[in-house]
Amino acid sequence: MDLTEMKADPVHQAERRSGSPSREPIDDLPQAGAAGGKKQAAAHQAGGLDVEEIRAAFPALRQEVSPGVPLIYIDSAATSLKPQQVVQAVLDYMTIYPANVHRGLHTLSERATEAFEGVRDKVARLLGVEDSGQIIFTRGTTEAINLVAQSWGRATLKPGDAIVVSELEHHSNLVPWQMLARERDVELKYVELTDDARLDLDALDAALTDRVRLVAVTGMSNVTGTIPPLERIVEMVHARGARVLVDAAQSLPHHRLNFGRLGVDFLAFSGHKLFGPTGIGVLYGKRELLEAMPPVSFGGSMVVRVDRQRAEWNEVPWKFEAGTPPIAEAIGLGAAIDFLSQLSAQDLAGHERALLTHAHEVLGQIASLRILGPADLEQKGAIVSFTMGGTHPHDLAQLLDRHGIAIRAGHHCAMPLHVRLGIPASARASFSMYNTIAEIDRLGVALESIRLLFRRHSHGQVAPRPATHAATEFPNG
Numbered sequence: 001m002d003l004t005e006m007k008a009d010p011v012h013q014a015e016r017r018s019g020s021p022s023r024e025p026i027d028d029l030p031q032a033g034a035a036g037g038k039k040q041a042a043a044h045q046a047g048g049l050d051v052e053e054i055r056a057a058f059p060a061l062r063q064e065v066s067p068g069v070p071l072i073y074i075d076s077a078a079t080s081l082k083p084q085q086v087v088q089a090v091l092d093y094m095t096i097y098p099a100n101v102h103r104g105l106h107t108l109s110e111r112a113t114e115a116f117e118g119v120r121d122k123v124a125r126l127l128g129v130e131d132s133g134q135i136i137f138t139r140g141t142t143e144a145i146n147l148v149a150q151s152w153g154r155a156t157l158k159p160g161d162a163i164v165v166s167e168l169e170h171h172s173n174l175v176p177w178q179m180l181a182r183e184r185d186v187e188l189k190y191v192e193l194t195d196d197a198r199l200d201l202d203a204l205d206a207a208l209t210d211r212v213r214l215v216a217v218t219g220m221s222n223v224t225g226t227i228p229p230l231e232r233i234v235e236m237v238h239a240r241g242a243r244v245l246v247d248a249a250q251s252l253p254h255h256r257l258n259f260g261r262l263g264v265d266f267l268a269f270s271g272h273k274l275f276g277p278t279g280i281g282v283l284y285g286k287r288e289l290l291e292a293m294p295p296v297s298f299g300g301s302m303v304v305r306v307d308r309q310r311a312e313w314n315e316v317p318w319k320f321e322a323g324t325p326p327i328a329e330a331i332g333l334g335a336a337i338d339f340l341s342q343l344s345a346q347d348l349a350g351h352e353r354a355l356l357t358h359a360h361e362v363l364g365q366i367a368s369l370r371i372l373g374p375a376d377l378e379q380k381g382a383i384v385s386f387t388m389g390g391t392h393p394h395d396l397a398q399l400l401d402r403h404g405i406a407i408r409a410g411h412h413c414a415m416p417l418h419v420r421l422g423i424p425a426s427a428r429a430s431f432s433m434y435n436t437i438a439e440i441d442r443l444g445v446a447l448e449s450i451r452l453l454f455r456r457h458s459h460g461q462v463a464p465r466p467a468t469h470a471a472t473e474f475p476n477g
């Protein structure tokens with residue numbers, strides 16, 4: 001990979017890349033450039049990744065938050081930064097071929113249709129599934145999960161059935177099931193966590209009664225970074241004749257699994273956490289399930305014939321995509337997948353593991369700081385959520401911003417998980433390919449200085465701190 005070349009000539013790079021599709025899942029693709037040649041020699045971070053070259057591909061990293069204070073972006077679990085290649089692909093669509101898809105017979109529309117539909121193939125390869133007709137475009141993970149709940153759920157579940165979720169889940173993988181459970185008189189069961197926030201397989205086993213029709217579980221917690229053992233979960237759930245939905249919003253940007261081989265029934269993810277634009281996401285479903293599911297949104301594109309009183313649905317996947325789809329956003333997602341596929345999955349994982357290990361070491365040395373989630377780093381991804389005695393997470397986030405450090409604070413749309421952890425809110429640092437060991441060191445220094453500031457404040461030695469929030473006041477996730 002040569003990301004600097006990509007910057008110099010993004011249009012032609014993108015065209016060259018999209019010209020040679022492969023049917024292999026991307027963790028099996030030969031890794032051009034990044035894993036070999038002279039670039040390898042330039043790699044200076046753990047994991048063999050040339051992080052400086054990667055950073056150069058993300059224009060947002062060139063800015064200072066205030067004069068002399070460079071940006072340290074460790075809020076990638078909220079949304080990732082976007083490489084220039086993605087920006088350029090969206091710009092190309094907007095400026096050169098901004099036509100609608102499917103319906104047009106002119107050159108621009110054909111080009112837009114080809115680019116848009118080509119992204120389904122890229123997503124299918126990313127997920128390791130053969131049939132790109134199983135890829136449905138949605139606005140994001142939330143909409144994808146709602147689609148399963150409103151379509152498959154309403155068509156399949158009967159009073160007395162049960163849905164199982166875990167205590168790790170984001171509200172997006174909870175509230176749609178709560179609504180469905182209430183509507184269909186279905187039980188919503190929770191798999192309990194261990195005290196260090198791992199999913200307890202014995203508890204899952206106990207929850208899997210004959211009444212269970214679906215287990216909806218995260219691929220990686222957006223709070224604790226916990227990675228549930230998906231392979232084992234799929235085996236257990238299928239052995240009981242139930243279906244598995246994986247919320248891959250957090251896991252996919254970090255871990256590329258072959259979901260076809262794994263055999264999950266449904267999977268949802270968001271483009272904006274995967275280096276792509278907002279407003280685009282994906283629902284993958286097994287073909288036989290999708291074919292049997294009714295559409296939930298109605299209008300143009302999702303029909304093949306309409307008379308005055310009734311209509312005939314289009315085939316999967318289009319029957320679930322009513323109206324003009326998010327074309328620019330899908331094309332941007334395609335460019336993000338191209339970008340990712342230039343990098344070695346192994347190198348990325350190695351780099352993120354090094355970041356996670358270092359973050360645990362650095363933050364672990366700060367007095368009164370409590371890291372949430374598994375102590376065994378093999379069981380978690382590159383997210384470190386924490387509390388610091390005597391400081392509110394919102395205050396921490398505001399003060400870190402003065403150091404140019406972007407983190408997130410609050411309940412992170414996982415209120416039941418915070419209740420389980422016994423806290424109303426936490427601060428979260430979430431890492432990605434463009435972060436460095438030096439940035440984590442700066443986070444550590446900044447946190448220590450904030451800790452001392454609060455300690456002096458509590459001894460009445462300094463001026464008041466920024467707005468302190470009451471424990472109940474967390475309007476945002």
Ligand code: PLP
Pocket residue numbers: 077078139140141142143170172173218220221222247249250270
């Ligand atoms: N699931 C998890 C684990 C998440 O972290 C998020 C977003 O933070 C979502 C679902 C919802 O994603 P979106 O808001 O893109 O639909």
